[in-house]
Amino acid sequence: MDPEAKKKALRKIVHGVYVIGVRGEGKLNAFTATWVSQVSFEPPLVMIAVRKASISHQMIEQSKVFVINLLASGQKLLAQHFLKPAHLGGDKLEGIPHRLGVTEAPILQEAAAYLECRVREIHTGGDHSIVIGEVIEAGVQQDVEPLTLKETGWQYGG
């Protein structure tokens, strides 16, 4: 396989940009993700791919819940804030208005919409685990256009 072709082709998959809210052992966190998709109508299932080396991965394994915060077009700076790895210290949610949902994971006040999920399965995958969650609560806070990976100019894939 031509590695350049593989990278180029994989980067043609169209993605949105999300902030995944998580909790674990008394702590909250959130991180920016783009590998997100619906995978079933009934029951309503979604998948997120979570980097195994991240703190958020450990937290999802502990609490078995997560929230997909769907960002609005124009919210690149908000997404950028949550790219910072938690292990570099500091609470990424400090100063960012949020509340806890039924899953007790963080819902961002500025998010266009949110999906609260209970983990059904965690597949080993490769360097990211494939986490499948059942949507148990949802809300639309502003019915606007979503933030896309294309709009940010970032790449994650290849």
Ligand SMILES: Cc1cc2nc3c(=O)[nH]c(=O)nc-3n(C[C@H](O)[C@H](O)[C@H](O)COP(=O)(O)O)c2cc1C
């Ligand atoms: C454009 C972009 C998209 C990303 N998408 C994902 C993703 O889908 N899943 C993931 O685990 N990490 C993704 N990341 C990396 C995480 O945002 C990053 O590893 C973050 O530090 C993890 O958060 P934590 O250290 O607080 O757990 C992405 C990074 C960028 C730049």
